[in-house]
Amino acid sequence: MADLDPERPLDPVGSIKIKIGLLVALSILVAAVVLQVGNRAGVPAWLTLPVTLAAALGVTQWLARGMTAPLREMTTAAGRMAGGDYSSRVTATSADEVGQLGRAFNSMVGDLATADQQRRELVATVSHELRTPLAGQRALLENLVDGVVQPDDAALGAALSQSERLSNLVEDLLDASRLDGGAVRLDLAEVAVAELLDAAVRESAIGGRPVRYEVSVQPPDLHVEADAARLHQVVANLLDNASRHSPTDGVVRVSAQDLGGDRWALEVADRGPGIPAERSEAIFARFGTADPTGGGSGLGLAIARWVCELHGGTIGALPPDGGSGARIRAELPLHPDQTPSAPSPERTIMTMTPEQGAAPASGVTAVAVQAAPSSATPTDAPNGSVIASMFGHFWPERDSLRTAPGALLGSVAVGLLGAIILPERNFGIGTFLVLLAAGALVLRLSVHRGRLWALASATLCVGLGALVFLRAAEWLAVLGLLVSAALVTTALTDARRPLAMIAGGASWVLSGLRGLPLLGRTLTATSRHHVLWPVVRTAAISLILLVVFVGLFASGDALFGSWVSGILPDVRIADTLVLRAFTWFMIGGIVLAACYLALSPPAVETVGPGDPRPVTRAWEWQVPVGVVIAVFAAFLVAQATAMWGGHDYLQQATGLTYAEYVHQGFGQLVVATLLTLVTIAVAVRKAPRATARERQVLRVLLGVLCALTLVVVASALYRMSLYQEAYGYTVLRVLVDAFELWLGLVVVLVLIAGVRLRGSWLPRATLLSAAVFLLVIGLMNPEAWVAQRNIDRYAETGRVDLSYLASLGPDATPVIVDGLPEELARCVVGAPEPAPQDDPLEWNLGRARADAVVPGGGTDRVGRPGCPTTIGE
Known part of the structure; x- marks a missing residue:
């Protein structure tokens, strides 16, 4: 039984x-096992589920790849057949219906290749056979024209x-096309060999070549039964x-002799360069020549062999009778078989090595040479991918991207680094090192790495990534990672428009599926490496055995x-081996998907609403925009009335206090700002801009709308400031303030773009400003800033929410200890406790400063006996 192919x-x-x-059952089984292992090892669900899904998809891809490989190969082979290439074959090793189809396909391709080869050979044969008589006829006519030969009866x-x-050659060559079909008959008749040779010599002499011919026939009246026309060929x-x-x-010596025993021989010898012994068989194949570097069409001797075989004879090259030259000898029956037949697939060719010496004519050795098989081995040409067809023209893969060992090994290394550093550690310098390694690998592989936007994005990503060890607030680190991901996908895909940027973000997730064909080719290529794969396999097996047996003996x-x-005093890898394995797989997979996105980015710029279709009548867009402007104006009038009327007027008109009034409307104002930006984008697409007047109207109306929007932004920020003065500052309120302020900046950018009605730079500028805003917020230490504002408010008003201050992270601890009285500070940050031993890989500036002020404090901030939760509220 043949060995089982691991790929099939x-x-x-x-x-x-x-x-x-079986595919469905095994995929479900693998998913269940991985999920159970993760749950029993205490791996978080957000980490277990993606790894489980990836494992199930991996098994499905592994099994389905072998099932569908013949179909992909057939698709590729069919495309090549359409271009005239019949050399491709499919690997039909499976025992199912697809394997049977593959074998039938190979048989069909072989038949088509044979038919195509016959057609090509027929064309070449016709060209070769017509050349000699045409050359002779042309030479004779030229001699007649030049007066060299008189136009007498002989000429x-x-x-x-x-x-x-x-005419006879045309008929004969039509018969030659039926050679492999077995439809060729011989027109046998008695032939005088001497007359045949004399006629052939006279025709050859007409070609004007400077040679002499010597004809010898033994016996002189030798008569044979043959097809005269074909023997003349x-x-x-x-x-x-x-x-x-x-x-x-x-x-040139031409001889014929009776060999006896119903056999006769025809021999032609010359004194030319001769035929090398190693080429003595190849010259009788179609397109075979004595010169190994080529030269000549190589059809004449192939035709001679075919005619000899039709007569039941053989032909071969013999060593010359001393000296140099070529010697071709044919042995034919005196009375050929009358039964029409085609030559056998095994071509019989006479040959003789120089070591054997010149044998007698009757002792010529016949050697059977096996014809080439009708089917070739499967080609290694890349097969069409089902996954590639799923993405179509949106995500073509570069033709030069055959394998990516650097991306694979680099992702495995980064995943291993993350598996060693991240589990059971807080955000810190180790997390930043993992992010830095992943970013460096992806940037190195990016096809757009030399562009200014890619370099700027990389710089901002480094700054946002540094927040993981500069600040202790995890929410800030998460926001930084999300914005960094947007910058990464935009840089890798070179996206410029809003929908293209969104598509670029989605492509990072989809690249895990799109890159599977490249991953399969890379794994196949690395598995064939003589050193790399055995080393990796040996190291992995050795590591697993080391961990297993050391753990068993250490516990026993x-x-x-x-x-x-x-030996390993501080390493607890064995206790969290499953968690680290899941982390390795997760991080390595994310980085590998980013590497594929860097190597082969999708055509995200094709994603979009298409070219703008302006309305035919200007009022169709002017009226809706005018309505929005009127609503904005009415809103601003209401704002002014509330401000000038004072608290009593507002309470009488609405029943709300001023604080309740400003808090109630802030969220709606933020939404209104966002909808205004959408309205502007739609108006720009629908407004006609063919004339200067139309462009000027567009600038005026949208400029007014942007100006009113800026007033609304200012109103929203003013409302939030009043509310925070009344009820205190929180991180969420500060972030909402920053978001509204950023929206105002976006409106300003829209105004700038509207001056020239060109905003191709606007989407990237918007993303860049968001990244800069977040970086500035992170560097200003928002939790410490909020704590300081609340402490200042306490100093002015005597009111403070101690429970909220206690909910702030270690970043706020130094400010709280320095700003509040000692007793209140203890209620917020807790009492000092023995500080745990520092881990250099999870060092964090915010936590280090907090521990320097209150060692180990902050673990139980609120709830101590005698501590209030609020003061003065």
Whole structure:
């Protein structure tokens, strides 16, 4: 039984239905096992589910790849067949219906290749066979025109003979096209060999080559039974080859003799360069020549062999009778078989090595040479991918991207680094090192790495990534990672428009699926490496065995366990091995998907609403925009009335206090600002801009709308400031303030773009400003800033929410300790406790400052007996 192919594990299964059932069952089984292992090891669900899904998809891809490979190969082979290439074959090793289809396909391709080869050979044969008589006829006509030959009966008879031979050749070559079909018959008749040779020599001499011919026939009246026309082909081709390769004034010897026993021999010899022994068989194949570097069409001797085989004879190259030159000998029956037949697939060719010496004519050795098989081995040409067809023109893969070992090994290394550093550690310098390694790898592989936007995005990503060790607030680090991801996908895909940027973000997730064909090719290529894959496989197996057996013996023997603890005092990898494995897979997969996005970015710029279609009548867009402007104006009038009327007027008109009034409307104002930006974008697409007047109206109306929007932004910020003065500052309120302020900046950018009605730079500028805003917020330490504002408010009003201050993270601890009285500060940050031993990989500036002020404090800030939650509220 043949070895099981690891790339086609389901080949022995004889039914495609059973294969599909096994694929589904094994995928579910693997998913269940991975999920159970993750749950039992305490791996978080947000980490377990993606890894489980990836494992199930990996098994599905592994099994389905072998099932559908013949179909992909057939698709590729069919495309090549359409271009005239019949060399491709499919790997039909499976026992199911697809394998049967593949074998039938190979048989069909072989038949088509044979038919195509016959067609090509027929064209070449016709060209070759017509060349000699045409050359002779042309030479005769030129001699007649030049007066060298008189137009007597002999000359005209020679011309007529050449014309007759052309007609006969056309008929013969039509018969040659039926060679492999077995439809060729011999027109046998008695032939005088001497007359045949004399006629062939006269025709060859007409070509004007400077050689002499010597004819010898033994016995002189030798008569044979043969097809005269086809036998003439043999002699003509042999004489043509001999005269072409003979030196000037050389001698071409043509001889025929009766061998006895119903056999006779025809031999042509010259004194040319001769035939190398290693080429003595190849010259009788179609397009075969004595010169290994080529030269000549190589059809004459192939035709001679075909005619000899039709007569039941053989032909071969013999060593010359001393000296140099070529010697071709054919042995034919005196009375050929009358039964029409085609030559056998095994071509019989006579050959003789120089070591054997010149054997007698009757001792020529016949050697059977096996013809080339009808089907070739499967090609290694890349197959069409089902996944590639899913994404179509949106995500073509670069033709030069065959494998990506650097991306694969780099992602594995970054994943391993993350698996060692991240589990059971807080955000810190170690997290930043993992992010930095991943970013450097992706930037190195990006096809857009040299562009200014990519360099600017990389710089901002480094700054946002640094927040993981500069600030202790995890929410700030998460926001930084999200904005960094947007910058990364925009830089890798070179997206410029809003929808293209969104598509670029989605492509990072989809690249895990789109990159599977490249991953498969890379794994296949690395598995064939003579050193790399065995080293990796050996190292992985050795590491697994080391961890397993060391863990078993360390837990089973106290002394051995103490030795292990002495060697590895601070490493607890074995306790979290499953968690680290999941982390390795997760981080490595995310980085590998980013690497594929860097190597082969999708055409995200094709994603969009299409070209703008302006309205035919200007009022169709002017009226809706005018309505929005009128609403904005009415709103601003209401704002002014509320401000000038004072608190009493507002309470009388609405029943709300001023604080309740400003808090109630802030969210709606933020939404109104966002909708205004959408309205402006739609108006720009729909407004006609063919004339200067239309462009001026567009600038005026949208400029007014942007100006009113800026007033609304200012109103919203003013409302929030009043509310925070009344009820205190929180991080969420500060972030909402920053978001509204950023929206105001976006409106200003829209105004700038509207001056020239060109805003191709606007989407990137918007993303860049958001990243800069977040970086500035992170550097200003928002939790400490909020704590300071509340402490200042306490100093002015005597009111403070201690429970909220206690909810702030370590970033606010130094400010709280320095700003509040000692007793209140203890209620907020807790009492000092023994500080845990610092881990250099999770060092964080915010936590380090907090520990310097209150070592180990902050673990139980609120709830101590005698501590209030609020003061003065």
